[in-house]
Amino acid sequence: MFRKMATNPDEVGKSLKVVLENIQKAVALRPKSLPDVHPRLVAVTKTKPVSDIIAAYSHGQRHFGENYVQELCEKSNDTQLQESCAEIKWHFIGHLQRNKANKIAVLPNLYMVETVDSQKLAQTLNNVWEKHRRTGKLKVMVQVNTKGEENKSGLQAGDVEGLTRFVIDRCPCLEFAGLMTIGSYGYDPADGPNPDFLALVRQREELCQALGRSLDQVELSMGMSTDYMHSIELGSTNVRVGSTIFGARNYPQKPGSQSKGSSTEGNQSDSTSDAGASSAVATSENNSQSDSGAKNSQSSAGSNNQSESSNVSSNCDSLTGNSEVSQERTVNDIQNLSLRN
Template identity: 40%
Template sequence: MSIKDNLTAIKDKLPKEVTLVAVSKTKPNEAILEAYEAGQRVFGENKIQEMTQKWETLPKDIKWHMIGHVQRNKVKYMAEFVSLIHGVDSFRLLLEINKQAKKYDRVIPCLLQMHIAEEETKFGLDKTELYAVINSHDFMALENIKVVGLMGMATFTKDERQIRKEFASLKSIFDDLKQKLPDIPVLSMGMSGDYAIAIEEGSTMVRIGSSIFGARNYS
């Protein structure tokens, strides 16, 4: 199946209120353009340098989402154009994004990444750390970032009950956070292997790569 066919098949399964982020990391510009010509405008990258190169050469109405772990010293390279940063897992990172956004007179939307998986390798905040961030006096002073929701990744497992439990826990935290930040619209959870469960558990944004573009080539 072509990229266009894959995109159509996935979009047919998604509720209209769910945003599809086409994960284009490691994929060439030709593949991204094929998805673009099929109507896709939101793309996700996990390396800032690669995303910046693509931003420089591809159509300017593409919305670039940074979905990977973010190093503070790299924020300056994407501050001019990034549409959403998914993996914000510390207050220090928020401070840096705010500082770099100010240079371009921008307000950069961010998602706070929660650690919901049982794997140690996943980054993210726990619930106590989340509230420490948003309740801090300094958080309210950040004028060049806007927290628009939460992101989390489930454990990489075939156990659907565990995946569902982890997504449900993130939805519960999200609903709780809405009491404090009522205008946060985004709950980003679900990838190629588990996005159907994520949507059932309340996801409003899914990150899908291999089901659109095929297997990744890391060589």
């Protein structure tokens, strides 16, 4: 399914270096009112071979993301990958059906599920994690439908607080990490701040006020290969980058069908999109598939039964504090940043 022609390991290293350098540049442009949290890079390896993952890992990358349940199952259990990448941290970033949650929650080195969008899914992940006595907690993000379209995955704005409280209060084996959105694909920052990113920024501020938490206690996962620098300037702490690092994807061609364009990153049914990319190296990615990756020094580490790092963050219930950055100030800073650019 995913054993395609491998990318040159040296090219993977060079592309990864460019992305990390651009993340640093974007961080320097963030308004000072935003939390001082270094963005995590999640390298999305959808349809890419194990050798590409090993190549990126050898250059210091630790967080990797997958959109499909079966593909993540195969890769996470690959013997060569387990031997070469003992500290890998997997993010699941695709649409997850409740009946597939039991397959995801038992995988080696699972670090985070970024697309939780219902109480039933959260409860199932919690129950499976508890049943298999996994070490620590499974980090989860609540996916938000920032466009408010009924045919898109994610929660409507009015339902976010309810699901978040459910995870915190009713799911002792889960750790609420933050909010995630796909956002509009192909949006031009020259037209101003991306409205989907602004919506997620506001959603976090409202949620933190309601929960009595500070902004740095709630992550924002937003940004793709074409807009990850822009998303970081607006406050993203988790960017999902795929084809910019590993090259364009070539999907299997069905008999009698036309080949998908090499710049296509997926379809809407996956409910996620590839993320993060430098303008110097950018390769177009589809908004419906999300990539994710991470910097080695940034993670607090997930837990696993099979040689997995177990440095899990502390209980969500112990996180307290009021947000020190008002919505008005943050949005004004972001708008001023856009005018300056």
